[in-house]
Amino acid sequence: MGAERELSSTAIAARAALSGVAREPGASKADPILSASGVRRDFGGITAVDVERVEVQRGSITALIGPNGAGKTTLFNLLTGFDTANSGVWTFDGRSMEKIASHRTAAMGMVRTFQLTKSLTKLSVIENMRLGATDQKGEKWWNGLFSGIWKSQEASNTERADALLERFKLSHMRDEYAGSLSGGQRKLLEMARALMTNPTLVMLDEPMAGVNPALKQSLNEHIRGLRDEGMTVLFVEHDMDMVHDISDWVIVMAEGRVIAEGTPDDISKNPAVIDAYLGAHQGRSLMEEEA
Amino acid sequence: MFLSVLGSLFASMTSTAHAADYALRIQVKELSRDASGKTDNQPVAGVSISVTDANGVVVGAGETDESGVVVIPVPNKADYTITLDESTLPDGESLDPKTPAVQQVVADSFITNTKVISYFTGVSQSASMSGFEKVAQRLVDGVRLGLVLAMCSVGLSLIFGTTGLTNFAHSEMVTFGGLAAFVFNVTGLSFLGFLSFLPGIRDDGTFHIFWAAPIGIAFGAGFGWALNDGIFGRLRRRGIGLVTQMVLTVGLSILLRNFFLSRFEGRTRPFREFTLQEAIEIGPISITPRDLIVSILSLGILVMVALGLRYTRLGKATRAVSDNPDLASATGIDSERVIRLVWIVGGALAAAGGIFRGLDEQISFDMGGRLLFLMFAGITLGGLGSAFGALVGGFVVGVMVEMASLVVPTELKTTPALLVLILVLLFRPQGILGKAQRVG
Amino acid sequence: MDWNLVLENSLKGFIGINAVYFAVAALGLNVQFGYTGLLNFGQAGFMACGAYGLGMTSKYFGISMWWGIPLGILFSVALGLLMGIPTLRLRADYLAIVTIASAEIIRLIVRSVKFKTYFGGSDGINGFSDEFRKLGNSFGIEESAQYGFWPFRFTGRELWTLVVGWIVVALLGFLVYKLMKSPWGRVLKAIREDEDAVKSLGKNVFSYKMQSLILGGVIGTISGMIFALDRASVQPDNYSRDVTFYILTALVLGGVAKVSGSIIGPMIFWGLFTFMDNFLRQVAKDPINIGNLTIMNSTQVGQFNYMLIGLTLILLMVYRPQGVFGNRQEMAFDGR
C-alpha cells in the first residue's frame, strides 16, 4: 500500500477539485482538459470501445484501469488519432479533435506512449531524446544542410534531454543504441522522449510494465512531478498499488464501457469493479503484463 | 534432388534451340466458308512478300509456302513496311480490303520476337467489324487474360496473406510452369522415350500437351514447395525480416529470369500442338477451339480453388491464417503446414497460368514478368492477402486491360491497370474483398 | 588469355561511367530505402525522367539542352507525388507495387508510337548533348584525344563525362551526408524504424516520407541525366525494371544507410561485373561442355553474369543484409 506521505500543493488542489465530482461513470469535472462522448469502435463483430462520456480533470493524475481487453489501449488510439472511431466526438483543451491526424494531436500537446514499447532501436538513446523535441528548425530539409541554423537549438534540446535522462536514470546509456536497452529501460526512454515534446496532457499506456520495483517508486515520483509542473497525466496501469499510490482519480473500463469512476479509495470498494475483475484479484497486483 | 532433375530438364532445352532472332511471320489465307457455312480458310501459296525498313532498305523477301506462310528474319525490333505483290496472287483472287497490300509494323507491336502479319484474300464476310463485335471480341480476349491472371494471382496473394511476403519472383514461377511444360512438349527428354507405348508420348521423349500441361503444373507445385522448404521456411525460422526476404525475392527473380533466358533464349516459341487453329465463330465473336478449351479448363480450376478454400478444412485454415496469423496459430492451426500448402498450390496455379498463357501467346523466358504488374494490380484491387480477392481482382484487371485496348493504343493497354491501382489505394486501400487494415 | 586486357577493363569498370551513374542512383535509393525504409522499386522511372527531360529539349521543344535539367527534375517531382500520394499512408508493400508499376508504364509510354513526337518511340532520342560536349572542349578536353595512363586510359569524350560524373557523385554524396546528419535525417531514420513512434512525437510522417521519396527520386533523375549524356542518347529499354534491381543490388552490396556504401557498392558491382564479363568471354570463346551438355557458350556469358548478380543479392540477404562493409546493428534495414 502507498506509504503515508505528504501531498504536494498541486495534489491537494487536484483532489479538492475532484472531491465534489459524482462517483459515477461519465461524471462531469470542474475543468476538463479532455472530454469525450459517444466514442465507439467496432472490430468486425466485437465492440472494443463504447464510451458514453468521459472527462479528465486538468492538472490531475487520472488512472484508467480495467481487465485485459477492456478497450483501454483502443481508447488511447482513438483519442490520439492513431485509429478511427466509428462514431463519437471529443475535445482537448476545448478544441474538437475527431478529425485531427495523430501527429497534430501530439503537436497540440497531447502526447502518448505505447503499451508495446516503440524505442527506435537503431538510434542512440540521446538521438531518441532529441527526436522528441518539437519545432526543430533543422527538421526542415532546406535548413538541414546549414548546421548554423539549427546548432544552437540542438544544443539546448540536448541539454534538456540530458536532464530528463538523468531523471530517468538513463544517463549512463546516453550514447548506446536504444536497441541495447532492457525492456524496462525502453519504457523509461519512451516516457522521457514523450516529455521532450513539452506536452500538456501525457497519456501513458502501462508505463510501469516490466520496470523493477525500486525504479517504480522513483517513477511514481516523476509522474507526480509532472503534475506538479502543471501537466495532466492519464495512465493505464494494472498494478493497483501504484494506482492507489499516485492517482487522484480512477476511471474503470470493462468490455469497452466506463463502468465506474471515483477516487482510488472509492474504486477499491466498488462492487461493480470487483465484479469486473472477477473479484479474485482485488487489492493486490491485478495483472502484470510484459511489454 | 528435385532441383537437380530440373537442372537437367532445362539443360536439355538448348539442344533444340537456335540462335535468338527476330522475324516476321507472314501468312496469307483465303477467306471462305464450307458448305455448312463454317469458316474454312485456305492457305495461299506462292505469294511474294518483301520487307523494307524505315529507311526504305529491303531487309528481306520471300514467297509463301504451301501452308501460306513465309518467315522473314529481321535484324531487330524496329519499324518495317511489308509489301505483298498482288500480281503474284492466284488468278481471280484479290486482297481483302481489311488487309491492304502494304502493311506497317511498328517496333512496339513485337509482343514476342516473332510478329505475325496476316493477309486475307477473297471477299471477307466480316469486312469491317461493327462496334458491338469489337467489344464482344475484346471481352472474350479479356476473359481469357483475366482467367490466367486470376490463376497466377491466388498464390501471390495467399503467400502475402499467410507470411506477409511480397514475392517479386512469383512471375518467374509462372514462367517456370510454361517452360517445364515446354521441355516435355517440345524439347523432349529422350530417356523417357521408352514410355512411347502410352498414347501421346513419342519415341523422342516428347509429350503431347495433354501430358505436358499436368506435368508442368506438378513441377510448378514442386517448385513452390522447394522455394518454401529450401529458402523461405528457413528464413522465417531464423527470424529474417520481411523486407530482407522481399529483397531476396528480387535476387531470385534476377537469377531465375536470366537462367531461363540462357537456357531458353530470347525467342518466343509455341507449344507443339494447337499452333494454327481456325477460329470458330459464335455469334459476333470468334474463338479458336484451343482458347475455348483453355478458358473452360481455367474456369474449372478456379472454381475448384474457390470451393476448396471455402469448404475444405485446409482451405478454411488457409483463410484463417491469411486473415490473422497470430490468432490462427493461437487457435491451434499449424500455420507452417498451411504456408507450405499455400506455396505448393500457389506454385501449381502459377505454373498452370504460365502454361495456359503459353497456349494463348507462346512461351518466352519473360512471360511471367510481363504479367507481374498486372497480378499486383489484381491482388491490390481484390485486397492484399485475400484469396477470393485475388480471383476477382485478377479477372477484373484482365478484362479491363483488354477492353482498354478499344480506347487506347494496344501498346498502352496496360496503363489503365496502374490507374486502377492508384484509385483503389486512394479510395479503398483494403481492396474489394479485403478487410480494413489493423491500426495501432 | 589476355590478362592485361581483363585487368585493364575491370579496373576501368571500377571507376567507369557505369559505376558513376549507378552510384548516383544508389544514393537516391539509399535516401529512400536505406534511410527512410521506403521500398522504391521504380528508380528506373525516375532515371527516365531525367534522361527524357534532357532528350525532349531537342526532340520536342527545340530549346537549349540545359533546360532539360529543370525539366527532368520537374518530371521526377511529379512522378514522386504520383507514386507517393496514394501509398505513403499505407503499409510499405504498396509503395513497392506502385513504383514498380509506374516505372513500367513510363517505359511503355516513352516507347509508344502514340507519343513518338515527344519521346521518339522505341528509337529513343539522339543528338541533344552537343552543348555538354562543347563545354568539355572549352575546358581543353579534346574529344578524341587519349588521356591518362594504364590502366586508366580514356578518350577525351569519356574523360569529360567521368570528371563531371564523379564531381556530381561527390557533391550529392556530401549533400546526402549533411542532410542525414541533420535533425531532418534523424526523423527519416526514425520513420524507417517505427513511424507510429514518430507520429506520436508530433512529426508529419507522410510529409517526411514524401520529401524523402522526392529527394531520392530527383537524385535518381540526375543519374539518368549522366547516363544519357554519356551515351548521347536516350533509349526506353535502358529504364527497365531490371535496372532498378541491379542498382538495389549494388546498394546493398556496399551497405545501406551509409553514403559510402552507395558509392563503394556500385564501384565493386561494376568492377566485379566487368571482370567476370571479360574473364568469362575469354573462357567461353569455345563452348564449355560437360559430356555433351553445354554449360556455357559465348552468348550465354551475359546471362550467366546476371545470374551471378541475382545470386549475390540472395546470398547477401541471407548472410550479410548490412552489406559487405556494414555494421549489422546500425545498418540491417529490417526495422519491422
Ligand SMILES: Nc1ncnc2c1ncn2[C@@H]1O[C@H](COP(=O)(O)OP(=O)(O)OP(=O)(O)O)[C@@H](O)[C@H]1O
Ligand atoms: N486492431 C484490432 N483488430 C481487431 N480487434 C482488436 C484490435 N485492437 C483491439 N482489438 C480488440 O479490442 C478489444 C480491446 O482491446 P484493447 O487492446 O483496447 O484492450 P486493453 O484494455 O488495452 O487490454 P490490455 O489491458 O490487455 O492491454 C480486445 O478484445 C481486442 O481483441
Ligand SMILES: [Mg+2]
Ligand atoms: Mg492495452
